[in-house]
Amino acid sequence: MHTIERVNIDDVETLRELGSETYYDTFKDSVPNPQDMVDYLAEAYSVETLSKEINHPESEYYFLYADGRLVGYVKLNTGDAQTEYVRENTLEIQRIYVRPSEKRQGFGTVLMDFSLERAKEKGCDSVWLGVWENNHAAQAFYKEHGFQKVGEHIFQTGQQEDTDYILLKEL
Secondary structure (H helix, E strand, C coil): CEEEEECCHHHHHHHHHHHHHHHHHHHCCCCCCHHHHHHHHHHHCCHHHHHHHHHCCCEEEEEEEECCEEEEEEEEECHHHCCCCCCCCEEEEEEEEECHHHCCCCHHHHHHHHHHHHHHHCCCCEEEEEEECCCHHHHHHHHHCCCEEEEEEEEEECCEEEEEEEEEEEC
């Protein structure tokens, strides 16, 4: 049994811990300079940054629970909260992460299905996201869900620059 709950400001420390844990697990082997990882986590997952994002009216965080365990989360953006302009009337899935111990149990699909449903509820025409060019497992997951590459951009982790593919799904 799983539940999805909206994150509020009282959850900021839990979000900080979960976000740092899942980001680090996903990218620890692809950031050769440890300081770049430290710098990125300190900025992107600081209580101050996360508090601003939680309070932004066009940004939504949700926790996914399975049998009472916090297993993952998603961050959705519309309007001015999006990290960049891709298209009119679209929703960005900025983050979709599952704890390492909970992967390959269908939780990513639960979060994806929820995200697509939220986009439809908001009347969006499409959904987009960025995925690292070397994260082939994530790319395969997004392709299974109907996303197609429409561009790319640079993603900065500390001083390290990586290429992310921009993927889009029409609703």
